[in-house]
Amino acid sequence: MGIERVGIVGGGQMGAGIAEVCIKAGVDVFVHEINDDLAAAARSRVEKSLGRAVEKGKLDETGRNEALSLLRTGSDLDAMADRDLVVEAVIEDEGIKKALFEDLDRIVESTSAILASNTSSIPITRIGQATSRPEAVVGMHFFNPAPVMPLVEIVRSPVSSDDTVERAASFAADRLGKTVVHAKDRAGFIVNMLLCPYIIDAIRMYESGFATKEDIDAGMVNGAGYPMGPLTLSDLIGNDTMLAVAESLFEEFREARYAPPPLLKRMVEAGLLGRKTGQGFYSY
C-alpha cells in the first residue's frame, strides 16, 4: 500500500519541519496539536518557513500554494483515522508517547498503516508494546532542522515487520528524498550515540570553567569544520531533549560518558534551559 496521507502528531520544531518536507513532496498532511492555538502556530511555522524559501528563490509562489493546500492542522486526533503513516513528534516523555500510541492504535483504521515515532532516544520496542500492532511500529528519526538535514534513521524493533521497515524507508528515501540509514533499537541509534557524548563533553568543559562557551563553539567551528559549535547545537536541539537523550543512553549503557552533566540536569529541571522557555546556553 502506498503512502499518500500522513499524520504528524506534534507541531513543534520537529513536527512542523517534517510536515513541511512531506507537503513539499506532494503528500497530504494533517498535523495534530493539543489545542487550536498550537495547531494554528504549527501552520504558521510551516508558512513562515515556506515564505523564507520563496524569498530565497528556492520555491515559487505556485509551489508554496500547492504545498500549503496539502496541509491541515487541528486538535482532533480522530482525524488520524484515514492516515497511511502517522509520525509522532511530541516531547521526549515515554508515558506521553505510549498513551498517544494507544490512542493511535484505536483510531488509525488501516491495518497496513505505519505508526512511526520520531523519538531521539526512547526504545521503539517499548512504544510498540503500547499498541496491539507492534509489527507496524517503527522509528523514523528526522534531524533538526528537518527541511535541511538529509538524514532519516529508520529504527526497527525486534518485532517491526520487514514490510513496515521497507515501506517507511522507501517513503523517506524515494518520496521525501532523504538519505536513509538503518539502526536497531538501542538508545541513541547511530547518530545520537556518537553526537550526544560530544555535546555532553562540551557542556562539561563549559561547566568546569575550562573555556568559555564562545571559545568552545568557535573551536569546533573553526578548528574541526562543524557547521555550528556543540553548545549552539544543544540549544538548537533543545536542552530538554538533550537531557532526555543523555538519560536514555545512561540508563541503557550505564557508562559515565553518557551521564548527564549536573549543569544541564539542574538547569533543565529548574526551567532555566529548554524549549518550553526558549532558553539556551546563549540566553545567559
Ligand code: CAA
Ligand atoms: N528550516 C528550513 N530551512 C532552514 C532552517 C529551518 N529551520 N534553518 C536553516 N535553513 C536553511 C536556510 O534557509 C539555508 O538555505 P539556503 O542555503 O538554501 O539558503 C540553509 O538552511 C543554511 O542556513 P543559514 O545560511 O541560515 O545558516 P547556516 O549555514 O549556519 O546553516 C544549519 C544552519 C543548517 C542549521 C547548520 O548550522 C547546520 O547544519 N547545523 C547542524 C545541525 C545539526 O547537526 N542537526 C542535527 C541535530 S541532532 C538531531 O536533530 C537529532 C536528535 O535526536 C537530537
